[in-house]
Structures are given as C-alpha cells and as structure tokens.
Amino acid sequence: MKEQRFTAPAPAGLGVEMVGVPKDAEIEVDSRLESVMEGVLVSGTALLPIQGECARCLDDISFTLEVEFQELFVYDDTRSAAGADEDEHRLDGDLLDLEPVLRDAVVLALPLSPLCQDDCPGLCAECGARLADVGPGHTHDVADPRWAALQGLAEQREESQEG
Ligand SMILES: [Zn+2]
Ligand SMILES: [Zn+2]
Structure with missing residues (x-):
C-alpha cells in the first residue's frame, strides 16, 4: 500500500x-x-x-x-x-x-440549499432585510386600519395619564 x-x-x-x-x-x-x-x-x-x-x-x-x-x-x-x-x-x-x-x-x-446557519431566518418579506442581522423583533407597521385605531386610542390614554 x-x-x-x-x-x-x-x-x-x-x-x-x-x-x-x-x-x-x-x-x-x-x-x-x-x-x-x-x-x-x-x-x-x-x-x-x-x-x-x-x-x-x-x-x-x-x-x-x-x-x-x-x-x-x-x-x-x-x-x-x-x-x-x-x-x-x-x-x-x-x-x-x-x-x-x-x-x-x-x-x-454538498447541500442543495446551503444555509449560513442551521436556523437562518432568511430575508424580511416586506423590506428584504436580513433577519439574522435586524433581529427577531423586526416588524413593519401593520397597515390594517383597525389596529391603527387601537394604537391611536392607546396613545391618547397614555397622554391623558401623563397630563
Ligand atoms: Zn442565511
Ligand atoms: Zn423588514
């Protein structure tokens, strides 16, 4: 040999x-x-x-x-x-x-779909940011007007408590 x-x-x-x-x-x-x-x-x-x-x-x-x-x-x-x-x-x-x-x-x-890390979260569907960089808390404002209204209420209440 x-x-x-x-x-x-x-x-x-x-x-x-x-x-x-x-x-x-x-x-x-x-x-x-x-x-x-x-x-x-x-x-x-x-x-x-x-x-x-x-x-x-x-x-x-x-x-x-x-x-x-x-x-x-x-x-x-x-x-x-x-x-x-x-x-x-x-x-x-x-x-x-x-x-x-x-x-x-x-x-x-070789893996057909190689990943940078096993649990790579990929890219944000909204803005294309790399989710591993921007963090799990990365979200975009919800466009639904009902949620916007609720948020407005919450903000008003905070303001009145302060004042
Ligand atoms: Zn990746
Ligand atoms: Zn995004």
Missing part, C-alpha cells in the same frame, strides 16, 4: 448551483493506493474549500468540506500486459485521474 498526500488546484465547476469549490482553490488530498487484482484501489479523503451563498438570505458562506472517496482504477489491456512492476511505477508518478471521483463526492456531499 502506498500513501499519497498532495494539494492540487481545483478544476472549474466543482460543485453545485449555489455552492462549490472556487476554481484554483487548493484541495488537500490524502489518499491510499492499494494494488488489487484488477488494478489499483484508491481511497482517501479530500479537504475542499467551499464558497457559496445562503439559500435563504444570500449571505456569503465559506467552509471546508471533507469528503471520502474510493475508486478502483482498472488496468487496461496494455497496462496489464506490461507487468505489475511497471504498473506500480507508472501509478507512483501519476496522481491518477481523481477529478471525476472528487466531483461525484463533492456533489453528493
């Missing part, structure tokens, strides 16, 4: 619609290569810097995603004919093509 640790720049388009790895961001891969009958079994973990937007409030999100992957790279005919030693040598100097494997793992691991 061989272990390979390396960093590689992210390819473009690694992610889903609202969230993903920025192009050329550094991906840290920690992989194990294992020779098996059919080829080489590559498994390991990758740390990916993720950036995106909260699906509710559109705030920027960034976090590190850790994905596990496992993929069997099967020898093609020419490689198996060349003998095991040469195969190992070839694979050693080669990072293999982990990109499709990582792409699958990332797409599976």
Whole structure:
C-alpha cells in the first residue's frame, strides 16, 4: 500500500448551483493506493474549500468540506500486459485521474440549499432585510386600519395619564 498526500488546484465547476469549490482553490488530498487484482484501489479523503451563498438570505458562506472517496482504477489491456512492476511505477508518478471521483463526492456531499446557519431566518418579506442581522423583533407597521385605531386610542390614554 502506498500513501499519497498532495494539494492540487481545483478544476472549474466543482460543485453545485449555489455552492462549490472556487476554481484554483487548493484541495488537500490524502489518499491510499492499494494494488488489487484488477488494478489499483484508491481511497482517501479530500479537504475542499467551499464558497457559496445562503439559500435563504444570500449571505456569503465559506467552509471546508471533507469528503471520502474510493475508486478502483482498472488496468487496461496494455497496462496489464506490461507487468505489475511497471504498473506500480507508472501509478507512483501519476496522481491518477481523481477529478471525476472528487466531483461525484463533492456533489453528493454538498447541500442543495446551503444555509449560513442551521436556523437562518432568511430575508424580511416586506423590506428584504436580513433577519439574522435586524433581529427577531423586526416588524413593519401593520397597515390594517383597525389596529391603527387601537394604537391611536392607546396613545391618547397614555397622554391623558401623563397630563
Ligand atoms: Zn442565511
Ligand atoms: Zn423588514
């Protein structure tokens, strides 16, 4: 078994619609290569810097995603004919093509609707303010005239008590 640790720049388009790895961001891969009958079994973990937007409030999100992957790279005919030693040598100097494997793992691991926090309250339907910023008490004056009338009464009463 061989272990390979390396960093590689992210390819473009690694992610889903609202969230993903920025192009050329550094991906840290920690992989194990294992020779098996059919080829080489590559498994390991990758740390990916993720950036995106909260699906509710559109705030920027960034976090590190850790994905596990496992993929069997099967020898093609020419490689198996060349003998095991040469195969190992070839694979050693080669990072293999982990990109499709990582792409699958990332797409599976990323939330389709990423949130800046689990209970992100989103945006105010009235004014579009980010509710996490303005606080839970954020409301707008109720336009209903009956409420306005009641409020007027209350204000009058306060005034008369003061005076
Ligand atoms: Zn949010
Ligand atoms: Zn508002």
